[in-house]
Amino acid sequence: MKKILVTGGAGYIGSHTVVELAQAGYEPIIIDNFSNSQESALAGIQAILGREVPCHRIDCGDAEALRQVFKAEGTIDGVIHFAAFKAVGESVQKPLAYFHNNVGSLVTLLQVMQEVGATNLVFSSSCTVYGVPDALPVTEATPTKPANSPYGRTKQMCEDIVHDAAAAPDNKVHTILLRYFNPIGAHDSAKIGELPLGVPNNLVPFITQTAAGIREKLTINGDDYDTPDGTNVRDYIHVVDLAKAHIAAVQRLLDRKASEVVETFNVGTGHGNTVLEVVQTFEKASGQKLNYSIGPRRPGDVPAIYADATKAAEVLGFKTTTSLYDSLASAWKWQQTLGK
Structure with a gap:
């Protein structure tokens, strides 16, 4: 089986x-420092697969520790790099931590991959690289404008680093950049799902925690946008749809089908929903009435963005299959499982 190293492999995505890698016939190997994830995810993965997945508890910014993982595991056929801080609002409060962790870990990983001869990388990028777009939906050719948050800037910087490294004469690494939109939901088994540490930064876990009585109410950040x-x-x-996009990307790299050393794909559904639409759909999917109110805008938030997913469908062979209703129903099922 082909070995795929997954940094941040105990995190949400x-x-x-x-799980999807293992079920597709790959041998995943996890790297995680558990700074933004919980070890219970490993038990959930094991419960779904019926076996443990190797996990190395290291920081991706530690070059020597990374070298030891590559040495211990032998031939690594591909790397998926998730490990990063990911909250827009938090990045406004802690910009230096975001630059140090997100940008630094990628540089270290690329250096070690070049050293050991690992040649295939799937990088976890973000729709935040588009900033506030002039037109919707955004395509991969949409100009990247100044990011609205330090988090978005780290993803822009990381994409630039990948392109610059790929242009170097000694480059061996082929990369697919996946620009995610907003992952939600949980595995159908309810064995794994989104596990925010402390107060959730993302909308859906805040919704489910409010419905479960953990949070008093949901505050919607602004209702005066041009939407x-x-x-x-x-x-x-849906997070499982997003996971499957990574399988398609890994296979494309291994099959050497990429037309360029660095390729970029939007990974989204191709349509947008407002926060209120999400709230109303959740109420239908869960049968719960949600306590919410309108608050001020949140610093760093882009008014509206959604994907043109044509390239992913036509080139990567990837399309989403899960509706917003079903995604939210799975998130509620996961929340109820946590409550038990």
Whole structure:
């Protein structure tokens, strides 16, 4: 089996991708320092797969520790790099931590990959690289404008670093950049899902925690945007669909089908929903009435963004299959499981 190293593999998207990799016939190997994830995800992965997945508890910014992982595991056929801080609002409060962790870990990983001869990388990028776009939906050719947050800037910087490294004469690494939109939901088994540490930064876990009585109410950040109902518009993709996009990307790299040393794909559903639409759909999917109110805008938030997913469908062979309703139903099922 082909070995795929998954940094941040115990995190939300990482854990679902590890499961999909294993079920697709790959041998995933997890790296995680558990600074933004919980070890219970490993038990969830094991419960779904019926076996443990190797996990190295190291920081991706530690070059020597990374070298030891590559040495211990032998031939690594591909790397999926998730490990990063990911909250827009938090990045405004802690910009230096975001630059140090997100940018630094990628540089270290690329250096070690070049040293050991690892040649295939799937990088976890973000729709935040588009800033506030002039037109919607955004395509991969949409100009990247100044990011609205330090988090978005780290993803822009990381994409630039990948392109610059790929242009170097000694480059061996082929990369696919996946620009995610907004992952939500949980595995159908309810064995793994989103596990925010402390107060959630993302909309859906805050919704489910409010419905479960853990949070008193949901505050919607602004209702005066130029959108259909005044609330932010985002492209919400089920996390298992997103995980499957990584399988398609890994296979494309291994098959050497990439037309360029660095390729970029949007990974979204191709349409947007407002925050209020998400709230109303959750109420239908869960049968719960949600306590919410309108608050001020949140620093760093883009008014509206959603994907043109044509390239991923035509070139990567990837399309989403899960509706917003079903995604939110799975998130509620996961929350109820946590409550038990």
